Amino acid sequence: MIKVAVNGYGTIGKRVADAVSAQKDMEIIGVSKTRPSSEALVANKRGYPLYIADISKKQAFEAAGIKVAGSVEEMIQKADVVVDATPGGVGEKNKALYEKYGKKAAWEGGEKHELAGFSFNSSCNYKEAVGRQFVRVVSCNTTGLCRIINEIKNEFGVNKVRATMVRRGSDPGGIKKGPVDAVVLNPVTIPSHHGPDVLTVIPDIDIVTTAMIVPTTFMHMHVVQMDLKNPATVERVLELIEANPRIGLVREGLGITSTAEIKEYASDLGRPRADLWESCIFEESVSVLNETELYFFQAIHQEADVVVETVDAIRAMAGEVVDPAESIKMTNEALGFTPI
């Protein structure tokens, strides 16, 4: 059993904890919070030992009816692998702690590539992560781009990728961030940083990305265009997608034309927290023009797609499973993750 600690039990961390907990070869030995909250209470209810950053706040937690197991530093010592899901920038400061105790650590995409020195995506470079001490699981958008680019590149070759990302303003549980009624260019400059981030995983492609933020809470919408080296057909592209364990198809024919309808469907399927671990490509959007120009829309659940990648990253770092397909299968099956 791989002993996993989740440092930062928030939007991503709580999902990683549940996904790890479902795996046969892993167990959660602790999760951490900085303040008493409903999330901390849920950690208790789920039976995850709760550690806190500042042990002097123990009383505040207990006053709110929340049990505390100890300090974060104690938690780290008990783990084989630490998943650092603290807010962007905070994770960097924790590196010294992981080094002090010689622990393996996986950061999320809010941190820079250089921190871990290796950026991870299960389908693209699992094998290179086997046995590593540090990895960074790339962000939700980068993960979504890497999955499909890798699949298409392996089959047809890719000369150029252009992608526009229409991002959510706030997570569903957030109340502070906007915008309320605006499309915000983020960044205004072209290209955005997302393209270079893809290069940390798939180094040898030409990619230009643009990004904006809109007043929604659920999923990012990607418009993707690829110039292929070899001719493709819509049918073959759809076959590749259907065969990929981390990409799903959603269908206008069943009434799905938006992020809201995908979420409703995921809820109806009983997915925990309506999580879409897969990239959701709109079947009817897949188009091939002039034989080598591929277009499609894909929706990416910003809270969920990196969760399954993180589980794979833990497994790769632990070193027992060296075949990516095997890890992906193990992760998916343990979650009951069947095609959407």
Added chain:
Amino acid sequence: MIKVAVNGYGTIGKRVADAVSAQKDMEIIGVSKTRPSSEALVANKRGYPLYIADISKKQAFEAAGIKVAGSVEEMIQKADVVVDATPGGVGEKNKALYEKYGKKAAWEGGEKHELAGFSFNSSCNYKEAVGRQFVRVVSCNTTGLCRIINEIKNEFGVNKVRATMVRRGSDPGGIKKGPVDAVVLNPVTIPSHHGPDVLTVIPDIDIVTTAMIVPTTFMHMHVVQMDLKNPATVERVLELIEANPRIGLVREGLGITSTAEIKEYASDLGRPRADLWESCIFEESVSVLNETELYFFQAIHQEADVVVETVDAIRAMAGEVVDPAESIKMTNEALGFTPI
């Protein structure tokens, strides 16, 4: 086993089907849809026989990979009780069908009181529904008002109720209805129709309601003020709420100050579809001024609170269980519905 058909497998109907299916004394013998859709597919996946309004569309369903069991009229004949969760106004037209086959039927709050001749709320008038052929389960807002008014009235007596309802513009899965950036008075006139609707369940109170619509998708927020006949304390009011099996407390102390944070918490608790079957009263909002003026905020999940009431209504109509407390307990336990 009470054989239940759900006519209209949409936002409310699909939730009722799952809740009925979880009960030990009930089974779903069929659900209905008018068009192929992801919801129809989910009915198949859940094992609910799917009946369709217009049997000539059977081929269209099958072309979409959805199995059809027969026509709605066939479904009705197999049921002991039909839950009519068709869109507001459609349910009225179905009455003749239920009468034709001598079936019991429960409508939802989109229909008028006169259609069923009896408006139902588990806590308020379960006993009067025992053995009835027709009942109407009141709307989400009326349900939320009835629960707490009944509780407070029984303990302190109530001279006057004033409530403002800030309603969601669209359900989470909807994409057509707005508003996008407006507060809409609906209606402009005061009082709104919600007060009179409460009177169909609790006839002898003085209530004035106002209502508006805002650009949100999840939960209605009620500002409630009651003039009591006898002095109250915050402590006693909180005790009553905690003891009520259909009202819950949410706490600013745990970081919950909004509808979004309630939803996140319900998701974290693993509630199916993040459903809040209970009214959610904000603990820190409960105030008693001048001994007899009670104020509080409550959030009402428009898709969910009537679901558990509908299950109780089915049980009352079937006639085996005559005690409301027993039915409420059976319903809640079958759902694993523990306090939020």
Added chain:
Amino acid sequence: MIKVAVNGYGTIGKRVADAVSAQKDMEIIGVSKTRPSSEALVANKRGYPLYIADISKKQAFEAAGIKVAGSVEEMIQKADVVVDATPGGVGEKNKALYEKYGKKAAWEGGEKHELAGFSFNSSCNYKEAVGRQFVRVVSCNTTGLCRIINEIKNEFGVNKVRATMVRRGSDPGGIKKGPVDAVVLNPVTIPSHHGPDVLTVIPDIDIVTTAMIVPTTFMHMHVVQMDLKNPATVERVLELIEANPRIGLVREGLGITSTAEIKEYASDLGRPRADLWESCIFEESVSVLNETELYFFQAIHQEADVVVETVDAIRAMAGEVVDPAESIKMTNEALGFTPI
């Protein structure tokens, strides 16, 4: 001519500058900004001398094509009256500067009553402001409540006021603040601070307020209920509103049922920035129940209603005009502010 400086040329400040500039007895001698921006450019285009807080940034302004007249401290010295429209909390720190040069100053409602020692509303207490050195113009919501409470109280007497304020999440030009999809209780506790703020202007009433924030950008919606000392009729209330130079009626009969439709109407009327200086009461919402219970909805433009009050405050402080009706008339006429 009263020489006016506007310290803080932002959402409120730029409107005050334009309104002051339109008055026959006033002139703008300067406005201030802290950073180069499109607003600073507009100040230049309008011919308002632009002063900056940190004179070392002069080059940055000039690089952006914006002319700078000098430092804020220089601006203060040239003014008879300073309007401090800096962000909430900053205004407090500026007091020493105004005292140093013996200048009169008017703060906006983001500052506390104690800072100025006098809270101003044209209709309620203009005369008490005549000749004062410091006044605070109360916030948009307090202004909206004071106007109508004062009017109703003078005619019928008021035993109790209850008001719920449904507030916008962000100003129209903002992109950072949310919420995106939530109703946020702000505060969760009841009563909110708005009631006590009304008491700084109208001390002798019993008022209870509640407040929440929704994802809109334009206007706050108030649900107001008043228990009157003497019987009222809808007709008489409407007469009082129509006669009030700072309260307007909007009509469902002309298709206005929301904040969005009011804005469209104000735009169509050619109001600068679609500004609603008046409180907008929904005519068809005005209701009198049981002879002494008055109910209505009013929409308050958060960016605009305090602007005309600020102009009056300047005039009162300057001391030439001692009659509130005369000042209100002068302010309104200079703006071409005719009934909506």
Added chain:
Amino acid sequence: MIKVAVNGYGTIGKRVADAVSAQKDMEIIGVSKTRPSSEALVANKRGYPLYIADISKKQAFEAAGIKVAGSVEEMIQKADVVVDATPGGVGEKNKALYEKYGKKAAWEGGEKHELAGFSFNSSCNYKEAVGRQFVRVVSCNTTGLCRIINEIKNEFGVNKVRATMVRRGSDPGGIKKGPVDAVVLNPVTIPSHHGPDVLTVIPDIDIVTTAMIVPTTFMHMHVVQMDLKNPATVERVLELIEANPRIGLVREGLGITSTAEIKEYASDLGRPRADLWESCIFEESVSVLNETELYFFQAIHQEADVVVETVDAIRAMAGEVVDPAESIKMTNEALGFTPI
């Protein structure tokens, strides 16, 4: 003086009426409405004779305090040119009426190209419209694309255009249409119809467009990419934009990164209804990669950009002014339309 009637005094029609009214060579002889409304009242206030579709409703208008000049058919007879700004699809039915009286007519982009047989954009094909009986002014998005494509094509040549349009869900004054919290693909299929619509004006280009709808009310955001025949530089592209009388630059350096901030700036500039008649290209977004790949963001005000085009179309049809540059200059100057 060209006598202009505006059939359909709504979002576009009222703006066209004001713009026409400002021209030295045109006058408004009437505008039309179907129902009493605040817009009808504004027509009265602006002095536009108001005609109504169904003269039997005259009393209803008068009861609302709105003066009626006669029937739409009477209005048509008095006009030289009719601008048909009725809702999409309705304009088609009006054609017979214009033919009956031998009047010239300009439809808006909600109608199909075939209805008029000629699709108009001032910069692209003004001369071909001179003296025509019927023209269709293309939609806001097509107008925005045509302006910049024409400019770039004339200078560098264009091999391919790819554009993604992120569209507003509702106009600012609307309250019914959503979405509230979703990105909606509209259409799901790729390419969208916008590309072919551009071809009705600029026939000889290769263009692929995609489109989606988001919960905003103001402006559409375009991500545009063009493969050029000849090398370009950012400097030269910016020069072309600055010289174009219908395209403007907005600057991140002045704090403008979003649609909301553009609107605020337009309001501050005193633009009527905050109208952006120009396409707004984000200066810092303009990028040239590999010498011939041009990228930029442009925001298009869906209510306004076609207004100035419509004025030019009227002038072309009337036949006195045959030079597009002269008409564009006349239109712009009459509106005081100076660079943003």
